[in-house]
Amino acid sequence: MRAVQRVVGRALPLDRANVDTDQIIPAHWLKRIERTGYGAGLFEAWRRDAAFVMNDPRYAGASILVAGANFGSGSSREHAVWALDEAGFRAVIAPRLADIFRANCLKSGLVPVELEPEVVTMLLELALREPRTEIMIDVGRRVVEAPGVRASFALDDHARARLLEGLDDIAVTLTHADEISTYEARRATWLPSLRD
């Protein structure tokens, strides 16, 4: 995974709640067997509307998506994170992110930031009013800063360390292989198995 200490960039204001994963990356894109090639599918249906904010040239190159509550709801497709990443986004800010989407972000180094609704509204208004405004997200200090805005966000130590160091989760877990084996030795013998 890519390590990330700070994200500094302009914001794309997506002032909608409950943006689901079928909007972020429609299902027909999920037929691919590669981890790349999803950027063009990001918000595919909405991008056909010339008035959609992503088509506004003032937001070209934005690297922080600011959205309404419950962003990423719906399916477990990590392709949603891959599509955002390929389109140049390094962080997503919303009052609330869907659970699986948030977990997927942490696996790919896309920084998930949940802030109070009023703070997100301030950031949305700032980006709408002044598209060139830069937002700074500091993973180590767990703070977001923009002109007139300074807010901290929750990120557990474990997730924070992995983002900062870009650690391979599996390698870390395998250092606990003995504990896994010990657990396995005491599992009930009647639990189902495909060996049967």
Added chain:
Amino acid sequence: MVAAMKRTLAEKVWDRHVVRRAAGEPDLLYVDLHLVHEVTSPQAFEGLRTAHRAVRRPDLTLATMDHNVPTTPATPADDISLKQMDAMARNAREFGIRLYPMGTPEQGIVHVISPQLGLTEPGMTIVCGDSHTSTHGAFGAIAFGIGTSEVEHVLATQTLWAARPGTMAVTVEGTLPRGVWAKDVILGIIARIGVSGGVGAVVEYRGSAIRGLSMEGRMTICNMSIEAGARAGMIAPDDVTFAYVEKRKHAPKGADWERALDDWRALPTDDGARFDREVRIDASELRPYVSWGTNPAQTVTIDGRVPDPEALEPALREAAGRALRYMDLTPGTPMRDITVDAVFLGSCTNARIEDLRVAGDVVRGRKVRAGVRALVVPGSMLVKAQAEREGLDRLFRDAGFEWRDAGCSMCLGMNPDILGPGERCASTSNRNFEGRQGPGGRTHLVSPAVAAATAIAGHFALPEDLS
């Protein structure tokens, strides 16, 4: 101290799967069963290959093909889908995983086949690269969807890093009115708590109305937990659960069965255990629901009308207006006046034998309205075979339904079964998101009974509306 010992069902199941717990870390949780399908796994297997890693427990891993399989030979899979299915077959072979591909009697939607095979049992942890893994919570298991990186992690380690979720109780007390099915119960719950009402929590469904449901009904409820944003949904195991599991292929047998029963009977939430949040619903207030919008909380009862966004609370107005434009609906229209182009009876929500029996009863001796395309897609080939033994296929075919092979089909628009732009569908599936059933398609979520009646009437209808 005594109070601290009282735990919920979710807490008991979670705690017994903790491999490692340390301050400042999420729990390292053991996974009893890992279900795999063709769409969210290829990149995970590729990751294992690149890192020269093996699958730790192939014996606790089951793969099938469901998302992009065609459900009739008349519409073969496209080349990209075929490549994905080939990758699944190759990965299963290379890593030693049991696979039920297209053409095998056990093939079907992953969340339908695992319970049928007796692999889904109380007290287990079950994960899959699919959000509707919550379905398995109906057995008193903790079951949730994961992304592809986590699929790779589980393949390699049989564990997951996860923070212990919060707890929430949704209690439905009383008797369900006639014509109200499990689908209506969960749509009614989502209408009350909202699409993010369960975020961060495992929801335990409780109360006499829940206990009165069959396993099929309980699976429908838990399946849509994710539509309320919940991490998982659960129902305490009881005699209904045990009767369903007993004698299935992978269920414990003989003395093991007795040991398992003793264990499972200790799982239900202790009296006096506390939930972080509790919601109570009176079963008698529930009615058959139809969704009008583009998220599963945007529903009314079938007796209702398309809402006027201006009459909704301010926070919901803009989204409602946008949804109505997408759905091409006019405020004030009675739901029964809305005509449909298609009816889809299928998906991991509502394609089990009981769903097909209920719908079959409705269409018996009747004809699908001219101009309506109606599909029945059994959840698994085992469900299909059972339905055919019961003669249900004849009922559907005689009425003018297409009778298909098992798969996710028209639930998610990544196989040949899709809606055309602007087409309107009464669907027993779980998501009415924009474009979910095909670009520009319009989805209305309903129960199998309403779907069947709607196919006959050509507009939203209850079975009792039919002449």
